Amino acid sequence: MKIHVLPLLLMPLLLCGCTDIRTRRAPDILAADLGNSIRLAAHATQSDEIITAEAKALPLLPEALQNASGAEISVGHISLLLMHGNPCAMLETALEQQWLPPTAAVLCLPGSACDALINGTAPAAERLTAAAETGQLPLRTADTVLGDLLGGSGITAFPAEADGRLTLLLCDRERAYGTLSENACRGLALLGNRRKQFCFPCGESVCSIRKTRLQIRVTELADRLCITVSGKITAETDAPAAAEQILTEMLSAALRETACDAGADLLFLREYAVRGGIRAAKTCSRAEWAALLRRAESRVQIAVSALETG
Amino acid sequence: MENHTKSAVTAQAALLILPSLFGFFCTDVPYSAAGALGMLLAVIPQAAAVFLLTRRREPLVFPPKLLQICRIGTVLYAADLTVQFRGLCRDLLLPHCGIMLLLLGALLLFALRQPENACGRAAELLLFAGTAGLILLPFAAFGTLRGIALFMPDSIAAGFFRELRHSGGLLLIPLLMQRQSPQNARKGLAAWIIARGLLLPLLVLFGTMQNGRLRGSIGNPFFLLLARTPLTEAIRTDGFWILYAFACGGLSIAACLRISARPHTKPLQTLLPYCAACVLFRLLPPARLLLTTAALLTGAALPFIHQIKRRCAA
Structure with a gap:
């Protein structure tokens, strides 16, 4: 050898x-x-x-x-x-x-x-996964939660159990801001795009979403920011107008309860603002960004079309 | 003969790329689009500079004094890589850091006794395995990438200085390309530039989209990317990449020492100055920064000055 x-x-x-x-x-x-x-x-x-x-x-x-x-x-x-x-x-x-x-x-x-x-x-971990897959909650794992805490506006949302149902708890390092409504959680899940199905009661039937093409834009108005969610949703429904109203309420609740009320940035709003050319979003601190969001206006402009099954 | 030349060129290109790849595994600079742009900006002037070297039609020949300076610089670079190797062991929370360093010592002793082109062949194999592993990443991450994360505000400087620090290839170029025809040298250098200026920034962009806002909380963003991107729900690839990073580190250090050694030098004659530099860098971190920066700058400047002198003389 x-x-x-x-x-x-x-x-x-x-x-x-x-x-x-x-x-x-x-x-x-x-x-x-x-x-x-x-x-x-x-x-x-x-x-x-x-x-x-x-x-x-x-x-x-x-x-x-x-x-x-x-x-x-x-x-x-x-x-x-x-x-x-x-x-x-x-x-x-x-x-x-x-x-x-x-x-x-x-x-x-x-x-x-x-x-x-x-x-x-x-609750089992599978319950959280099922909630994310059915569009009850957005999928928020440890990295997502911590990412929003360290980036964005320094306020994050934890999946939480309250009164026997799963919801999201807004908090930062110092305090908790409270839980989100069911509509807001569903709106965030709709924007999160990680679900496998998304059904909700609409009139006397059930509406099932097949395809979503939603866009978020953050623009600068005279004295504040404007967060706009727009796009098209294709759904299996008999009443597209009613479905549109319900979905608009969900998305509005998501924007209002997170960004406009608490100053939480869970939807990459800061990055959308940078893409939109807003200079303050590039340079401001997390607390300043939260303050800007609290003064922001939110708009939802979506169109729901019924899926032709013939 | 042609085949031999071709394979020799490939092996040399692999030797240039491998230390950059290892540096990439060791970095703790968070992934962001600005960081990737910084990396690209650091590579552009280097690419321009090394291609100017290969514009002449004669083979690249450097004087012995210049080669000697590059040899010293390469030993310092190997010591710098060793400190990073130790840092990687610590970052990955491996329980037996001492044993890994002992294995590194054994690997170096073994590599210094091998024929000149053995390190090049091994580097080729490692790069092939790494490329195959990296190809799997996008498939595993499909569906979880977020393009908007590319707009995260960040500084370009971090990526720029990161890439500048891992420009050890500049020291290796004169030693590897000595007496190479400009065409072959151009091929090897092109591979080095493409890997550093295109593939690694692309990997950073991919990591940015996958890691989202969680960027700097865990030491190494590449291993965060792997933890975020299991191959399936049951199969994670972290173990493969941990061993791969060690192999890259060990081989890069061994290759640097092999390249810096003169043809008939005994292994211990190469290892002793290297060990002295390692101890110095460990005890005096500012010395590490100063000496490696000086070596890199000298390695980048001297071949140029030599070429300009030759051109003026002609």
Whole structure:
């Protein structure tokens, strides 16, 4: 054997990173109650058990779980993060420390998230996916939520459960602004373009959207911004005029409750403004952008055409 | 003979591209359209400069003194890449950073004992595997791209300086292209320019559309892009790319050291100055910035000055 092949024999050192898989826990659901100290509960998939722990600070969460379970924690498989309390700081820490996959679903609960997970009353991740696919809510995973918090106007929307229904909770690092109405959530889902179907009652029948071609424009009026949603929607309906009115209400509610009332930019409005040549959008701070949005006017100009089924 | 020349040119182009690709994996500059424009702006003057070098019809010949300066610069560049390699281990939260560095040492020792063109062949293979992997990305991301994210306000400077910092190819050009015919040199340089000025900015644009507003919160935007873009719901490709980035880093450093070594130099004679530079860069980060910038600027300027002198003399 030639001596220069010897270094290659060191390659098996790569395998030193492997540990016994039986001493690992890979939680798929993590619940956290955020307060002075943080209470945690995690559902481990292999053993179908709930691990509970307490941590004094957010960065200590993985260690707390590890100590409580007596096993190495693999956090790369978390698919749902349940939270109670202001969740912004937790999400930022989780993504900075890379213990939450960016595409994990997040959900805020009104009561204790840990108790909900332990008692088995927490909503499943699949419920959020189904809500997004049926156009009840826009699909907002950890990366989308955090992206809006760090960019845009610094106000983001978390999927949340309130009064037994799924909705969106507007909040920034300091406070929560409240939840959105059902119409606003549906309007955001319509603009989000990630749904597989979108049906709603229209008169005595059900209207089903087949095709949407919506555009968002942000323009500058004399003293404020104007956010316009325009375009065409093709739907399976007997009453296109009534469907148009309902959809206009949904889109108007989405713009009004997010941008015009709270100053939240969940629809890339800042980027649309930059594209529209508004200089302030390029240079202003997040707080200034939120203030500009609160003064903005919203318009919805859509046309609904009935799908010819013949 | 023709085949040999062709493959030699391809291998040299691969050696020029690989360190740029590794630099791309190590960067923490967020993806944005402005960043991609900055990258392009940094590549344009370099492209213009290196093509001026290849305008003459005679083979490129550089004096030994110039080559010696480029050799020293290349060793410094290899040390700079090593510091980035360590940074990548840390960013990816790998548990055995020390073992990865030990493996790097073994790889360097092995590579320095190989024939001159071995690194080029390996670089070709790696680039082929990387290109195949990158081709899969758009298919996985189809349906989640948001074109409006390209309008995110950002600074051009970050992308510009990022690309300028990863211009180590300027140091390698005189060493690799020595005695090459201008036609062959032009082909190799064109591949280097296309990879840096077209493919990498396109990848940044793609990442911008996929990552949306989440840009700078996680160290490396490329690995954020991968985490955002699983191949299917069950298959993620992060593991492949982590190993790929290590392979790129290891081979880039090895190639730089192999290129900087004189024909009959013993491996230790090359490794000792390199190790000294690594320790210096680790202990004194300003020295790293100063020395690598000086090496890059010298590497970019000297071949030019030499060509201008030759032209004046003619």
